[in-house]
Amino acid sequence: MAKIMKIPFxxxxxxxxxxxxxxxxxxxxxxxxxxxxxxxxxxxxxxxxPIPELHCKKCGVPLDSGGEYCFNCRGHKxxxxxxxxxxxxxxxxxxxxxxHEFKYRGRRGLAGPLGLELAKAYDRYPRLKPYNFAMPVPxxxxxxxxxxxxxxxxLAEVLGREKKLFMLEGAVERIRNTPSQTGLTxxxxxxxxxxxxxxxxxxxxxxxxxxxxxxVATTLATVSxxxxxxxxxxxAGAAVFTLAREP
Numbered sequence: 619m620a621k622i623m624k625i626p627f628x629x630x631x632x633x634x635x636x637x638x639x640x641x642x643x644x645x646x647x648x649x650x651x652x653x654x655x656x657x658x659x660x661x662x663x664x665x666x667x668p669i670p671e672l673h674c675k676k677c678g679v680p681l682d683s684g685g686e687y688c689f690n691c692r693g694h695k696x697x698x699x700x701x702x703x704x705x706x707x708x709x710x711x712x713x714x715x716x717x718h719e720f721k722y723r724g725r726r727g728l729a730g731p732l733g734l735e736l737a738k739a740y741d742r743y744p745r746l747k748p749y750n751f752a753m754p755v756p757x758x759x760x761x762x763x764x765x766x767x768x769x770x771x772x773l774a775e776v777l778g779r780e781k782k783l784f785m786l787e788g789a790v791e792r793i794r795n796t797p798s799q800t801g802l803t804x805x806x807x808x809x810x811x812x813x814x815x816x817x818x819x820x821x822x823x824x825x826x827x828x829x830x831x832x833x834v835a836t837t838l839a840t841v842s843x844x845x846x847x848x849x850x851x852x853x854a855g856a857a858v859f860t861l862a863r864e865p
């Protein structure tokens with residue numbers, strides 16, 4: 619008796635959608651092949667740069683030579699509210715394009731693949747394990763309304779689902795609509811973020827180790843201010859995990 623061949627309807631549907639609505643690489647804009655699932659073509663995907671093993675134990679910036687800490691962190695390793703910061707990738711052109719498409723062009727669908735990349739990188743950092751309460755960096759209410767979503771929250775939701783983290787909802791509010799940090803010095807960024815956050819439900823953070831999730835780490839001014847507020851409210855610790863790190 620001849621075997622009845624099963625028709626892979628989903629594959630056929632996916633192929634037809636690809637023919638009717640061809641997809642392009644988010645970075646180089648070349649056509650994606652039918653089997654390509656992600657937003658980047660294989661060549662651009664291969665150009666993503668994981669944070670090297672040699673990175674600062676405090677701020678997470680890649681190091682060019684030996685040592686445990688970068689020049690900026692050597693003198694005040696214990697003087698910052700933030701326990702430490704680590705990231706999944708270097709903020710290179712391919713990743714910059716993806717994050718800008720996600721953040722500024724409303725491509726919410728990128729939260730899935732980017733969040734999964736964050737989850738894959740999570741296992742490279744065993745010291746993140748004690749921080750099992752996750753919190754995205756809050757956006758100012760009007761800014762989130764204008765954008766339509768908080769990109770850090772969407773990333774945190776994927777990471778929390780994949781790694782079984784507890785999400786802290788409504789514990790912190792951004793109470794100041796701070797000007798853009800672009801173009802500011804590190805000192806100016808710290809001053810700009812002063813008083814930007816308020817812990818509205820301290821009972822949710824007291825005694826807990828909180829993992830702050832964000833898309834890009836630059837000077838860490840924003841997350842340092844948030845970490846300080848969390849610790850003043852009684853948090854046992856505050857570390858940061860981001861998708862990208864500017865070198």
